[in-house]
Amino acid sequence: MRILVVYTTRYGTTEKAAELAKRLFEDREHKVDVSRVEEDPSPIGYDLVILGAPVYRDGPHWDLMRWVEGHKGELEEVPKAFFLVAMHLAGSVFMGKLHGGIAYAQPLIEAFEVPPFYGTLIGGEIDPDKLSDEDRRKMVRFYAVLGEKLEKKSLFSEKDVEAFVRRVLLYYDWFGKHFRRGEVEKAKSFDFMEKVRELERLTG
Numbered sequence: 001m002r003i004l005v006v007y008t009t010r011y012g013t014t015e016k017a018a019e020l021a022k023r024l025f026e027d028r029e030h031k032v033d034v035s036r037v038e039e040d041p042s043p044i045g046y047d048l049v050i051l052g053a054p055v056y057r058d059g060p061h062w063d064l065m066r067w068v069e070g071h072k073g074e075l076e077e078v079p080k081a082f083f084l085v086a087m088h089l090a091g092s093v094f095m096g097k098l099h100g101g102i103a104y105a106q107p108l109i110e111a112f113e114v115p116p117f118y119g120t121l122i123g124g125e126i127d128p129d130k131l132s133d134e135d136r137r138k139m140v141r142f143y144a145v146l147g148e149k150l151e152k153k154s155l156f157s158e159k160d161v162e163a164f165v166r167r168v169l170l171y172y173d174w175f176g177k178h179f180r181r182g183e184v185e186k187a188k189s190f191d192f193m194e195k196v197r198e199l200e201r202l203t204g
């Protein structure tokens, strides 16, 4: 199928994940275009759109959200999945509210009538020496809230990107392909437990 990977990045980690995802989709015989949001790609004509963004200030990078907003109508017609690159992967409950982790994805779910059928977090990287002065100050505060010090750290793992690609293709096949306007009702007939039983029968 034809896949568009659209992403934004500030320090390059999300770009690394997007390029690796492209290679892994291509290894599985799919045709992939990778494009930065700044190039304003059109999602028309693709079977699947992958949205990739780093988390900044507790949410998906606003440049990706702006692109989503600008192409909302077209994006309702095509199945979507996303990956977010972040440092606070596990998330926590902070002052009684969900904070970090997959809660970072909420704006991407709320942006659509027909939401992405799959999405996950991928570990990010931080190198204080590469940050702008302003970003370094912000990150010192971010880690202070977590009771940690800002230091060079990488949570990025190629295995996470591989798992993302594998699951996107699996779930696309199971139900994701119907996650488009006018067809999403069909996805409701997908029965997860029945799938598990079917797989159990196949594997004995």
Ligand SMILES: Cc1cc2nc3c(=O)[nH]c(=O)nc-3n(C[C@H](O)[C@H](O)[C@H](O)COP(=O)(O)O)c2cc1C
Pocket (backbone or CB within 6 Å): 008, 009, 010, 011, 012, 013, 014, 015, 054, 055, 056, 057, 058, 059, 085, 086, 087, 088, 089, 100, 123, 124, 125, 126, 131, 134, 135, 136, 138, 139, 142
């Ligand atoms: C100013 C700033 C704010 C950040 N805010 C968050 C945040 O709220 N939550 C989080 O998990 N990671 C946060 N990060 C970490 C980034 O998500 C991480 O460094 C990521 O790898 C950046 O991706 P990029 O290289 O594609 O820009 C922040 C980083 C910076 C520099």
